[in-house]
Amino acid sequence: MIELFVRLIRRPQGLVGVTLLALIAVACLFGQALAPYAPEKIDFLGRFRPPGWQNWLGADQFGRDILSRLMVGARSTVPMALIATFVGSAAGAIIGVGSAYLGGRTDEAIMRTNDAVMAIPGLLLALLLVSTLGNGAGNAVIAIAVAFAPGMARVTRSVALNVRNQDYVKAAIARGEGAAWIIFREMLPNVMAPIVIESTIRVSFAVMLFATLSFLGVGAQPPASEWGLMVADARQYMYQAPWGLIVPAAAIALTAIAFNLLGDGLRDALNPKDER
């Protein structure tokens, strides 16, 4: 574990990713306490105040401090994406490993259906689900998880097919173990590495998807200072106060980049041979 971490931060991309993520984690955990102002504090004299010593990153149309809103909003953005990715990946991994375990025609049928579900673009599937379940952050998380599961199932299954042919799985079948035991105790632990790498990269998609749903008005609801919502609010005033738009946009982008870098870094750290 420690050795892996050292290998991860030895490369510049891994180091940058880990540093960014540490900052984001601090904002999520202590954003409320560290923010210079209350995120809802209205200051009419400071409307559209440009970045400066009073408001480091400027103020929005109500004179609310953008840095404070950003720091508090981290908690309603990043953990949501993490939960959605975790649930979606777990479901996808179980489907993928299960399909590989069953093999043959069942596997073929499951994967063809899985591919068919993937023909629905993620955002479209998420939108349909949220429009049925009702707007809100919780339902957006469920929708993203469902939209992610088929992709993870496909990735997992391709790895699990190799594991299925290993001797320890054959031995477990010969011992007469049940399907659940073989799937969860024999196969899943051995496909974890690629799943972890893939999910890490997917968190960045989840961050973007969640922000997009909020931007479209069906994800997080006001007065939450979710970042996609902040961008949507600032669009009306983007000519007077472009910082209101650029700051949360940059926060979304940096978070996505951080998870991308971490995923790429993990892949390199876990497969030292692949130099591309």
Added chain:
Amino acid sequence: MSLAWFARRLLLMVYTVIVVSMLVFAITQVLPADAAQSLLGENATPEMLAALRAKLGLGAPAWQQYLRWAGHVFTGDFGISMRTSQPVGPEMLSALSRSLLLAASSILVTLVVAVPLGVVAALRQGRLADTGVSLIAYLGVSLPEFVTATLLALLLADTLHWLPATGYVSPLEHFGDGISHLALPVLTISVILIAHVMRMMRSETLDVLKSDYIRAARLKGLPERSVLFRHALRNALLPVVTIIGLDVGYLLGGIIVIEEIFAIPGIGRALMVAIAARDLPSIQAGALIMAATYAVTNTLADMAYAVLDPRIRYD
């Protein structure tokens, strides 16, 4: 052998469309405990609810409802819009044609820009040009469409006044005006696709350049230019066909946001309007048409790949 492959691929496409139609139907009409209530909202009178339930056939078992709907869709009848009282099908198809124009233009721009950049990055691996290209690619995939769209609009429309910020003019009627209205949305989609295709092109070119036949071509004494263009590029370009086919799926998702932001009356916007108005037939038609479009383009991409690279057909 090869004919069987194509037949099988077509069959898969049909299966995909059927599964997608079931899923769309299940999410929109079966999943809600009372679709009529959720469509009409809390202020609906019992008479209105009863009338809508009868119209949608909500009393019947789910599979009967589905078969009825699917039967109509199969004959091209997507139902009547609850918002405009017009047939949904023609409305959605004309919206789709505008979206496809947007998508095709974006793919064209992407290919023209991304392929050369990817090759340059591969040829100068590890040098400044490569690092620059990789950084831009990273940025491209890390910005959600709505951010890219808004930032580009801020820069090119609001600050520099080069392009109109929103709206749609058909290029068939006013060519110049139509193109300038399409420019921002196309640019936005392309930024993301370029990042994608460029990364792919870079790694493919690197792979191909390491292959034995390239070494053979070089050892034969062929000039570097001919090694690159006649041998390397042809092979490196192949996977781009697949990537474009897959990106259409992404594109159709992204187009929802892009059309919403730039007020383009395409299928994405039609779907958003339908969702906001809880217009069930339009939601179902829009979602099904989008997913079916993806299934078709993906199949075409697969077939194009199989024509270009016959090895695929014997896998």
